[in-house]
Amino acid sequence: MSKLSSELDQAFRAAALRPTAQRYAVLEFLAEHRVHATAEEIFDAVNRNDPRASRATVYNNLRALAKAGLVREVMSEGKAARFDANLRRHHHFICERCSAVEDISWFDLPPSAGRAALGGRNVTNYEIVFRGSCVRCRDSKSKQGAKS
Amino acid sequence: MSKLSSELDQAFRAAALRPTAQRYAVLEFLAEHRVHATAEEIFDAVNRNDPRASRATVYNNLRALAKAGLVREVMSEGKAARFDANLRRHHHFICERCSAVEDISWFDLPPSAGRAALGGRNVTNYEIVFRGSCVRCRDSKSKQGAKS
């Protein structure tokens, strides 16, 4: 029993979610590939190995996992939602050339920042979204962004 | 000739976009209603008065205006894209109860912030997305968020 698999099992138990093979495969993919995958990418990946999962099941599980807090839906540029199994608080970087979404480890805003600008709003959370060129794209001249 | 209309005309001329009635109506709506409207909301608003514009035209113009830099597509929660005619650099606040998207006037991150966390990435821009309750929702007890 691998470390990951026992961690996932425990997460399922804590969330009162049955550890089905399909659900396991979805969460495992997100845990192992921290690239903020879309539902379609997860669907493809899961169906490359066994067990297979239908499109509906991938969506169902992403919703269930999100509700249970084991996965987050992250804001993204395109129309397709992206999912994140990194539960630690963090910022994001979006590469404008290859569209990669990368994690930026957390740091707080200085406590005074934006105090006036925020007016009477009750802020419970925030995130910084950085944009620019990722390391691979920065080093390549191509117009298309570095390839995978 | 109103101040707004001459400003818009000038913007069109500078962007080498023909000032058609439909295009004018789309940009005018965004300039006057700074609520980060969706394409559908703009379509509805424009078709309440003259001139009318087809759905395709609204989308075409939003793309053209975005390419010309007269409008920005802003990240949003739902599946529908939201557009912003506020060209000044600013942050955003998203109300988690009523889904309103509000502008937060710009302030810089302290220059040292996140230096290490950003690694070798070439950051050309950033934005802070705050979440919580807007002023209207903060004051109301309702589960649904304050009404429009």
Next chain:
DNA sequence: TCTAAATATAGACCGTGTCTAAATTGAGCT
């Protein structure tokens, strides 16, 4: 006024995501 390029339009089409209804599976019980 004449012409060429830009724009507008209706409707087909596509990708992303949700829903429905029926089949399967899993957990608790005996």
Next chain:
DNA sequence: AGCTCAATTTAGACACGGTCTATATTTAGA
């Protein structure tokens, strides 16, 4: 192991946001 029932899976229909195509109209400019 069998029984039972709720959770889950599944295929396919459906809904929505958005794009594309083909054609008609408008605009800028000569």
